[in-house]
Amino acid sequence: MKSKWHISLTCIVFFSIIYNSQAQEAQQNSDSLYSGALNLMNDAGDWSVKGSPAKAKEFYAKAINSLIPVLENNSRFPGASAALAHCYYEMQQYNQSVTWYVKSLSEDSTISPSLAELGLSFANLGNADSAVYFLRSAARHENDEKFQKSLSSEIVRLSEKIQGKAYETAKKDVDKGNEQYWVALKILMVAFDMDPYRNEVAKNISDLGFRLNDYDIASKYLKYSVR
Structure with a gap:
């Protein structure tokens, strides 16, 4: 007859495997969403260059919808906060842009483009x-x-x-x-x-x-x- 300790250890190992599998799946999903968001942002930039701001905003909005779940899964996902802040900046939602750039810069305070757009956001807000x-x-x-x-x-x-x-x-x-x-x-x-x-x-x-x-x-x- 197996001891209670042996059964408990087996359960711990089993649930650990499940947890690690779920965590890995969540990470892969976040990686995919983040990569997709960057592609959407590039498309938005292309539409801006073509002189179609409405179309650009449409793609930035899609990028935002991809980035939010990434940050919900991992609030410190590398680059995601800055990317989200940039999308909000391009959407002229400057309060949101400030919020996410401040978060991004709390992780790395030397990123010049982020500092620049944070400053421009504050200017748009009259600060x-x-x-x-x-x-x-x-x-x-x-x-x-x-x-x-x-x-x-x-x-x-x-x-x-x-x-x-x-x-x-x-x-x-x-x-x-x-x-x-x-x-x-x-x-x-x-x-x-x-x-x-x-x-x-x-x-x-x-x-x-x-x-x-x-x-x-x-x-x-x-x-x-x-x-």
């Missing part, structure tokens, strides 16, 4: 100080000139968009409009630091300084604009 902090962090961690010029151009485009919104907002509420202008100005100063030979950016900063009655900024960058 100038956080935007500047993370945009400067991105530049500090990535000294590549091509990266910095590309990010500088992206910041300039965003600043122009924010200025357009500020113009419309100021028609109804001058103070709120000025808050948006300040966001545009502060991130534009970061862009200029990354690419300091863009006279038109310096001129834009100077104009914003005059608009916001900050004549120190206005005069300083006016000099840069006429070099």
Whole structure:
């Protein structure tokens, strides 16, 4: 007659095998979903290049639906948090983008593209100080000139968009409009630091300084604009 200990040990081994098998299956499923999500993100990027933002968003949404179960199975799945954050960023869901980039950067705080898009997300949300902090962090961690010029151009485009919104907002509420202008100005100063030979950016900063009655900024960058 088998002892109780022998039976218990047999049960432990049996359930351990089942557990390991299930864990392996879950990992394989996550790997497949993650790989599929990356392919969907690449397709979304292609649609963006083709000038079809609606189609791009459709693919980013599909990628999100693939990435969420990956993170539900393993909250630290390598690359998944950053990928999900990027999808939300492209979908213009900036609160979600911030949430997932913060999580991603808690695992690796030196990934420059993540730092950059986190900063841009904060700028879109009107949080100038956080935007500047993370945009400067991105530049500090990535000294590549091509990266910095590309990010500088992206910041300039965003600043122009924010200025357009500020113009419309100021028609109804001058103070709120000025808050948006300040966001545009502060991130534009970061862009200029990354690419300091863009006279038109310096001129834009100077104009914003005059608009916001900050004549120190206005005069300083006016000099840069006429070099």
